[in-house]
């Protein structure tokens with residue numbers, strides 16, 4: 001075992017900002033906007049909100065309770081409360097962290113590349129071609145490595161000196177940037193067409209259960225749930241922190257930033273008449289349409305575009321940190337490795353695992369689907385069962401530091417019945433072949 005007492009956050013604020021840093025990332029800007037575009041704008045936003053509050057929030061509190069209660073990283077936290085039988089689930093969590101970070105850092109690498117290129121020479125109007133170059137092959141791999149190096153650097157410095165400090169510095173800047181960009185977008189001629197598209201609900205799209213699956217996957221991805229990231233962060237917390245309140249603040253900040261990011265992306269795209277590109281939405285949407293918009297806005301576009309990519313990179317970095325921290329802290333607790341050794345060696349392994357995603361956006365998209373729709377939702381299912389049924393005294397643990405918390409009873413009930421039932425349904429729906437699915441969609 002690694003020596004010394006467990007590391008701790010130096011302030012509650014530091015913990016909350018680090019957790020928000022984990023939640024707010026590429027998911028809020030890149031993933032949320034393309035899913036909203038694909039699934040009928042505001043109709044999807046409403047569905048996403050409902051899933052986040054009714055399913056995401058209870059699981060978030062469950063992770064915080066498990067982490068703080070055990071003061072351990074995921075594998076040991078599960079065996080602490082549930083016995084050795086639960087060790088494999090912990091291993092799945094750590095593997096999910098490995099896998100998600102491997103492609104997450106590739107996308108962050110694209111953002112890094114765009115940001116640096118914009119500072120040096122602006123945006124290329126041939127955005128689709130440009131994206132093709134940036135997003136595949138050695139170029140993509142190189143920037144992926146650079147991004148991984150930053151992530152390793154922060155994590156190796158430790159919980160309070162690395163993760164907490166970085167979040168305290170960068171998160172307020174990220175909020176300011178995203179809000180500033182949304183205000184700027186509102187001043188563009190033709191922005192209103194973007195708002196109409198984003199905020200007018202097309203409920204017909206929701207008739208397909210695919211929208212529900214997307215909303216559930218997005219809720220888990222965006223809140224960093226289902227693989228022990230929030231659990232790990234909470235394991236560095238003291239007993240005096242109000243976990244229910246923290247979970248509401250984290251979820252609230254995450255939803256708000258995703259929503260505001262939509263107020264940046266859609267008006268900009270529509271003001272420049274690029275709406276046709278939105279319907280052809282894929283993993284690349286944000287990286288093709290927006291740079292094209294920035295290129296057409298001339299000098300101002302260059303400044304705005306650089307700020308946009310800075311926000312994206314900052315969000316991605318604070319999220320990547322939390323993914324790496326899960327893997328690192330598990331190795332420190334389980335194998336007794338030092339933080340430095342775990343960070344560097346595992347960072348290298350994750351960077352190597354990202355190579356296929358760096359080579360092809362199709363592979364990346366496929367890995368993203370598996371990670372979200374199976375690993376995270378499956379992980380959330382197992383976590384809700386674990387905290388709802390297996391763990392002794394979850395309510396007492398949640399109540400530590402939060403005497404006046406009113407919804408304990410309903411929290412436990414949600415975790416026991418509604419949350420696992422919902423996630424089970426989505427997982428099964430995702431597993432059945434598409435022909436049956438079309439039939440199921442008729443009902």
Ligand code: TRP
Nearest residue numbers: 023025026027221222224229319
């Ligand atoms: N939530 C982050 C985002 O929206 C991504 C992320 C960080 C994540 N840690 C995670 C996703 C853990 C799933 C699990 O960009």
